[in-house]
Amino acid sequence: MFSNQKTVLTFTASALLITGCGGSDNNRSSTPVATPEPDPVVDTYTVQLKGEQEVPMVESDNQAMATVTITDGETLSAMLDLSSVAGVTGAHIHAGEVGINGDVVFAFSDDDMDGSWEIQDEMVSDDQLAMLLAGGLYINVHTSAQASGELRGQILVESQSVHVFMLKGEQEVPSVYTSAYGHGYVFYDSATGAMETNVWTWDVQGEAAHVHAGQAGLSGGVVLALEMGEGEGMWQSPDGSMLTGDEASQLMAAELYVNVHSSEHAGGEIRGQILPEDYQLMVFPLSGMQEVPQVDTEATGLGYATLNSSSGELKLNAHVFDMTATAAHVHQGEIAMSGDVAIMLEANSEMDGLWQTPAGTMLEASTQAALLAGGHYVNVHSDDFPGGELRGQIVASPWQVLAFDLSGAQEVPSVMSSAGGDGYGLVNSKSGELLLRVITENMTATAAHLHAGTAGANGGVAVGLNQSTDNMAMWMTPDSTVLGAEDLAEFLDAGHYVNVHSAEFASGEIRGQALTANTHLLPLAFSGDNSVPPVDTMASGEGAFTINTSTGSLRGAFSVSNMVSTAAHIHQGAVGQTGDVVVMLEATDTGYKVPDAQLLTADQTNTLIGGGHYVNVHSDAHPSGEIRAQIQPE
Numbered sequence: 001m002f003s004n005q006k007t008v009l010t011f012t013a014s015a016l017l018i019t020g021c022g023g024s025d026n027n028r029s030s031t032p033v034a035t036p037e038p039d040p041v042v043d044t045y046t047v048q049l050k051g052e053q054e055v056p057m058v059e060s061d062n063q064a065m066a067t068v069t070i071t072d073g074e075t076l077s078a079m080l081d082l083s084s085v086a087g088v089t090g091a092h093i094h095a096g097e098v099g100i101n102g103d104v105v106f107a108f109s110d111d112d113m114d115g116s117w118e119i120q121d122e123m124v125s126d127d128q129l130a131m132l133l134a135g136g137l138y139i140n141v142h143t144s145a146q147a148s149g150e151l152r153g154q155i156l157v158e159s160q161s162v163h164v165f166m167l168k169g170e171q172e173v174p175s176v177y178t179s180a181y182g183h184g185y186v187f188y189d190s191a192t193g194a195m196e197t198n199v200w201t202w203d204v205q206g207e208a209a210h211v212h213a214g215q216a217g218l219s220g221g222v223v224l225a226l227e228m229g230e231g232e233g234m235w236q237s238p239d240g241s242m243l244t245g246d247e248a249s250q251l252m253a254a255e256l257y258v259n260v261h262s263s264e265h266a267g268g269e270i271r272g273q274i275l276p277e278d279y280q281l282m283v284f285p286l287s288g289m290q291e292v293p294q295v296d297t298e299a300t301g302l303g304y305a306t307l308n309s310s311s312g313e314l315k316l317n318a319h320v321f322d323m324t325a326t327a328a329h330v331h332q333g334e335i336a337m338s339g340d341v342a343i344m345l346e347a348n349s350e351m352d353g354l355w356q357t358p359a360g361t362m363l364e365a366s367t368q369a370a371l372l373a374g375g376h377y378v379n380v381h382s383d384d385f386p387g388g389e390l391r392g393q394i395v396a397s398p399w400q401v402l403a404f405d406l407s408g409a410q411e412v413p414s415v416m417s418s419a420g421g422d423g424y425g426l427v428n429s430k431s432g433e434l435l436l437r438v439i440t441e442n443m444t445a446t447a448a449h450l451h452a453g454t455a456g457a458n459g460g461v462a463v464g465l466n467q468s469t470d471n472m473a474m475w476m477t478p479d480s481t482v483l484g485a486e487d488l489a490e491f492l493d494a495g496h497y498v499n500v501h502s503a504e505f506a507s508g509e510i511r512g513q514a515l516t517a518n519t520h521l522l523p524l525a526f527s528g529d530n531s532v533p534p535v536d537t538m539a540s541g542e543g544a545f546t547i548n549t550s551t552g553s554l555r556g557a558f559s560v561s562n563m564v565s566t567a568a569h570i571h572q573g574a575v576g577q578t579g580d581v582v583v584m585l586e587a588t589d590t591g592y593k594v595p596d597a598q599l600l601t602a603d604q605t606n607t608l609i610g611g612g613h614y615v616n617v618h619s620d621a622h623p624s625g626e627i628r629a630q631i632q633p634e
Helices: 002-020 126-133 245-252 365-372 485-492 602-609
Strands: 042-049 064-071 075-081 088-095 104-107 116-123 137-143 151-154 160-168 181-189 195-202 206-213 222-225 234-236 256-262 270-273 279-286 300-308 314-321 325-332 341-344 354-356 376-382 390-393 399-407 420-428 434-441 445-452 461-464 474-476 496-502 510-513 519-526 540-548 554-561 565-572 581-584 591-593 613-619 627-631
Touching (some): 042 137, 064 137, 075 088, 075 137, 104 116, 126 137, 181 270, 195 256, 245 256, 300 365, 314 376, 434 445, 519 554, 565 591
Antiparallel strands (some): 064 075, 137 151, 195 234, 206 222, 279 300, 420 434, 445 496, 540 554, 565 613
């Protein structure tokens, strides 16, 4: 090695000598050689903006993309394409961690008015740069429709991720009837293990909140206890919260959830599965009403599933109650249609009534698309009902399932007929897309329509139904049926019914109120015998109410006959008891109706569902009540 070094030195000296020959001092340059400037260090961050990252979340069909660059750790520039977003009034970079609103740090401008918003070469302080690297800066886009912000996106480095999720009673195991809800936001940095959780809740008096380990539909142990934040209804992780490697794996597999406990629901009133970007949550009811044909059973069930759209992995947990199941499967088939078995579910050996997909269940892309479009269902079999006692169409929010029966008793006025029918449907609570299928029996139908009208009242035609060419007993909505915003709101609040006409009953032989899974029909049959004490009278009445157990919305009407009434009220009281007035009813030409926008509290709703309210109709002859009907679910 020494000789190699010597050779190099000798060569270098010779080269210097040759260079100097024939030269003079006058020919030598005295100008110093400039040192080249180093290339700037540019860090680039791509930001996706959505309404779901807003606080609180915003429902918006708009999205946007932005690019943020930091040059030499000193200057910030950004490009934000809002050319497809209407009504933009401003855009800024704010200081605030995920789930928290903060002050403006930098402002975008759109000088050319072309929808391309920019920030050019703004100086960045060390503190601001530190906030950015820690996930503490976000972009917010303000519009005329959402002045405080319609689209938001956290600025993240490659190792960081944001998870946003809803908290609802329906995600609890078992589900909880409550109007409470929440918005959850989680930030995770895989490089450090740091986790920040901010949860906002409404209409719940939370006493504790935790991050738990568990798949959708399963309960698990506490991973992290949350603390009450400064805002009302806010819960957040303690400073410096970290996830272990196993807990991080659970997070990225959608196997962590937030549970908010209350005094009324100590096990949890609202729950939210923490979902990575490529996961879809599905929560769906199982009932005999969804079977084809419908099954009369006391059994009930709840289904929970997550689908990883990247890997195709499906994890499904279905709980059944008040039945002894012999088998359960995922079938391919739309609502009201039967299909082949796609996946055989396994009975959990440690928990009665729990049926699950086998570990490692994977779906191809085409099967995933069919599943997310409502093209699969869970069917649970028993000895009493070998073809299936409980069925649940697998749907993801914002799709909702409908199942209802049709009868002459629901007609206004009621019809004596042996005809009947089963109603099924899917409705998208965001877009208004609607699929209804009705199967009739013991009748020859001449027409069928979807009408606007609450239970116990008649209304105009909203959508004409088509008769199936394959099954003359089936009537369905035309392809691509979409309800407008006002009609959709009414439909979701039990404001529509299906009416099936025949030659014998031109105005309608059977009728069924179109009900989502969280809405119950409450038939009303009035007589003096129901009064306390009983009243000898020829007066009578009939009608129906509906109650939405999630919102407490009470609707409906009834008619009275053979009496001159003076007032009518809903009272609290079980059969054979009397109690105080809860709701004063409004008079109509034929009877009474529930006042518009009538909401019951959660306690009142639970009492109503339990048969603890009645309707009392008063007259001059019987001031304390001439006829009465106990309010009970069908």
